[in-house]
Amino acid sequence: MDYSEKVMDHFANPRNIGEISDADGVGTVGNPTCGDMTTVYIRVTDGRIADIKFKTFGCAAAIATASMTTELALGMTLDDALAMSRNDVADALDGLPAVKMHCSNLAADALHAAIEEYLAK
Amino acid sequence: MKRIYLDHAATTAVDREVVQAMLPYFTETYGNASSLHSFGRDAKNALDAGRQTVADALGAQANEIIFTSGGTESDNLALTGVGKGHIITSSIEHPAILNTCKYLTGLGCEVTYVPVDSEGMVDPGDVESAIIGDTTLISVMHANNEIGTIQPISEIGAIAKDHGILFHTDAVQSFGKTEIDVRNMNIDLLSVSSHKIYGPKGVGALYIRKGVKIKPLMHGGGHEMGMRASTENIPGIVGFAKAASLAVERFESDTRHLTGLKDMLIAGVMDSIDDVTLNGNPTERLPNNANLRFAFVEGESLLMHLDMKGIAVSTGSACSSASLDPSHVLLAIGIAPEDIHGSIRFTLGRGNTESEIKYVLEVLPEIVGKLRAMSPLAGR
Incomplete structure (x- = not known):
C-alpha cells in the first residue's frame, strides 16, 4: 500500500485521540463488520469547535484521516466544519490510495454527525 | 533497522x-x-x-x-x-x-x-x-x-x-x-x-x-x-x-526448529496480550504457521505498525486487500467479519531465530495496546 508521508505520520502519531466525557456532540460512523468505525467527540464554544477527540477502529488510512480531520476541525466555525469534505481531508494528507478513498468519508461524516447532534440539542 | x-x-x-x-x-x-x-x-x-x-x-x-x-x-x-x-x-x-x-x-x-x-x-x-x-x-x-x-x-x-x-x-x-x-x-x-x-x-x-x-x-x-x-x-x-x-x-531439523519458534510465539502472545485467539487447528497444523486474531483492532494497522518496527507479517483483513473483501478462509471457518479484520498471519522460516521471536513479543503488546486504546470497540 502506497501511503504518503503525511498519512504515515498521522497513522504513527495520531493527534487528538480519546474521548470527551461531557462532549457537546458525539458522532459515530461505520461499523466493525466493514472493518472501520470512527467516533468523534466535540466541545463547542461561541460557535467554534473548541475541543475535539476521536476513536477509530480501522486501517492506517482510517486512523490517519480521523487524526487529520480533528486537526483541521479544531478551532473551525461549525459552518466551516460542516462544509469540510472527504476531499479536503484527503488533500491535506497529500492524497490516499484510490482503494482507501472511502476511509476519508468516515471521519468527515463522524464530525458532521457530532455537529448535527450538537445542533439538534 | x-x-x-x-x-x-x-x-x-x-x-x-x-x-x-x-x-x-x-x-x-x-x-x-x-x-x-x-x-x-x-x-x-x-x-x-x-x-x-x-x-x-x-x-x-x-x-x-x-x-x-x-x-x-x-x-x-x-x-x-x-x-x-x-x-x-x-x-x-x-x-x-x-x-x-x-x-x-x-x-x-x-x-x-x-x-x-x-x-x-x-x-x-x-x-x-x-x-x-x-x-x-x-x-x-x-x-x-x-x-x-x-x-x-x-x-x-x-x-x-x-x-x-x-x-x-x-x-x-x-x-x-x-x-x-x-x-x-x-x-x-x-x-x-x-x-x-x-x-x-x-x-x-x-x-x-x-x-x-x-x-x-x-x-x-x-x-x-x-x-x-x-x-x-x-x-x-x-x-x-x-x-x-x-x-x-533438513526435514527433521526444520520441523523441530519451526515448531519450537511457532509454539514460543503463540504462547508468548497469549501470555502477554488479552483477547487473542488462534485461528485454525491447534495440532493438525503446519509447523511454521501462527494465525492469531486480536480483538478490537484492525489487521492492516497492526501490520503497518509491525512493519514500522521492521517485522513483516500478513493479514486477513479486508482493508489490506485490493478487493476490500475479508479472507474467504476465515469466513469459511465461521469467524465474524469484525474479528477477521483483526487476524494476523505469522509464518516462520528456516532463518528465523529465537531472539527474533523475543523481539516480536517485546513490541507486539505495546502496538496492540496502542491500537486498542484508540479503538471505539475496546472496553465497550
Missing part, C-alpha cells in the same frame, strides 16, 4: 546453496534441453536429474513430474486438464483453485464446495456425500495457506480411489513441511512450487500419476512429455530441485 521476515507462506529467500547450484546454468550450461548437441545434452541431463530429485521428494517416478511456472500454473493445469462434468473442492482453497473452478463453471462444469469446520478441517464424509454420477475430480488442498490446517488427504484420496475419481491436492504450502508420499496418500495429481521452499520464483511442478491423461494448457514444441510446451527453465528447475533436496535433508 533490523528487519524480521515472518511471511514465509508468501515467499522465501532463495537458499545460498540453491543460488550456487543455479549459477552455472545461466552462463555455462545454457543449452536448450531439446537440442541434440552437447550443450543440449548437458541441459537435458540437468533437467532429468532435477526431475528425479523432485519425484523422489514426493514418492513419485521421474516421468510423473511436469515442470511448470509455479503453483498457480500447476493448479490450472490439473483442474482444466482433467476436470469435466462435476468437480468437488473445498471452500478454503487458494484462489488458484477457486478461480479456476469459477472458470470451469463458465465452461459448463458443476462445482461443489465442501465446507470446513471451525478449525478449517474438511470432513472426508462430506466429500464422499458430494460425489455424484459425473464427478470426475476431487481437489482438496493439503495445507491451508492462511491458517495452516492440514487436511486428511490420505482419507480423501482413498475415497476418490474407491469411486474411481481423480484426486488432486494443492501441496504448495505443505511441501517440505509435512511428509508427502503420493502413492500412500492415493494422490493422482499434486501441485508444488519452488519459491515457498527457498527455491527461485517462477518454477513449480505438477505430479501426474502415470496413466492419468491430461489436456495441456500450453501448446507448442511438445516439451514435458507433450503436457507443457515451452523451453524448459533449466536454472529454475535446477534451483527448485536443489531446494527440494535440501528440504528433504
Whole structure:
C-alpha cells in the first residue's frame, strides 16, 4: 500500500485521540463488520469547535484521516466544519490510495454527525 | 533497522546453496534441453536429474513430474486438464483453485464446495456425500495457506480411489513441511512450487500419476512429455530441485526448529496480550504457521505498525486487500467479519531465530495496546 508521508505520520502519531466525557456532540460512523468505525467527540464554544477527540477502529488510512480531520476541525466555525469534505481531508494528507478513498468519508461524516447532534440539542 | 521476515507462506529467500547450484546454468550450461548437441545434452541431463530429485521428494517416478511456472500454473493445469462434468473442492482453497473452478463453471462444469469446520478441517464424509454420477475430480488442498490446517488427504484420496475419481491436492504450502508420499496418500495429481521452499520464483511442478491423461494448457514444441510446451527453465528447475533436496535433508531439523519458534510465539502472545485467539487447528497444523486474531483492532494497522518496527507479517483483513473483501478462509471457518479484520498471519522460516521471536513479543503488546486504546470497540 502506497501511503504518503503525511498519512504515515498521522497513522504513527495520531493527534487528538480519546474521548470527551461531557462532549457537546458525539458522532459515530461505520461499523466493525466493514472493518472501520470512527467516533468523534466535540466541545463547542461561541460557535467554534473548541475541543475535539476521536476513536477509530480501522486501517492506517482510517486512523490517519480521523487524526487529520480533528486537526483541521479544531478551532473551525461549525459552518466551516460542516462544509469540510472527504476531499479536503484527503488533500491535506497529500492524497490516499484510490482503494482507501472511502476511509476519508468516515471521519468527515463522524464530525458532521457530532455537529448535527450538537445542533439538534 | 533490523528487519524480521515472518511471511514465509508468501515467499522465501532463495537458499545460498540453491543460488550456487543455479549459477552455472545461466552462463555455462545454457543449452536448450531439446537440442541434440552437447550443450543440449548437458541441459537435458540437468533437467532429468532435477526431475528425479523432485519425484523422489514426493514418492513419485521421474516421468510423473511436469515442470511448470509455479503453483498457480500447476493448479490450472490439473483442474482444466482433467476436470469435466462435476468437480468437488473445498471452500478454503487458494484462489488458484477457486478461480479456476469459477472458470470451469463458465465452461459448463458443476462445482461443489465442501465446507470446513471451525478449525478449517474438511470432513472426508462430506466429500464422499458430494460425489455424484459425473464427478470426475476431487481437489482438496493439503495445507491451508492462511491458517495452516492440514487436511486428511490420505482419507480423501482413498475415497476418490474407491469411486474411481481423480484426486488432486494443492501441496504448495505443505511441501517440505509435512511428509508427502503420493502413492500412500492415493494422490493422482499434486501441485508444488519452488519459491515457498527457498527455491527461485517462477518454477513449480505438477505430479501426474502415470496413466492419468491430461489436456495441456500450453501448446507448442511438445516439451514435458507433450503436457507443457515451452523451453524448459533449466536454472529454475535446477534451483527448485536443489531446494527440494535440501528440504528433504533438513526435514527433521526444520520441523523441530519451526515448531519450537511457532509454539514460543503463540504462547508468548497469549501470555502477554488479552483477547487473542488462534485461528485454525491447534495440532493438525503446519509447523511454521501462527494465525492469531486480536480483538478490537484492525489487521492492516497492526501490520503497518509491525512493519514500522521492521517485522513483516500478513493479514486477513479486508482493508489490506485490493478487493476490500475479508479472507474467504476465515469466513469459511465461521469467524465474524469484525474479528477477521483483526487476524494476523505469522509464518516462520528456516532463518528465523529465537531472539527474533523475543523481539516480536517485546513490541507486539505495546502496538496492540496502542491500537486498542484508540479503538471505539475496546472496553465497550
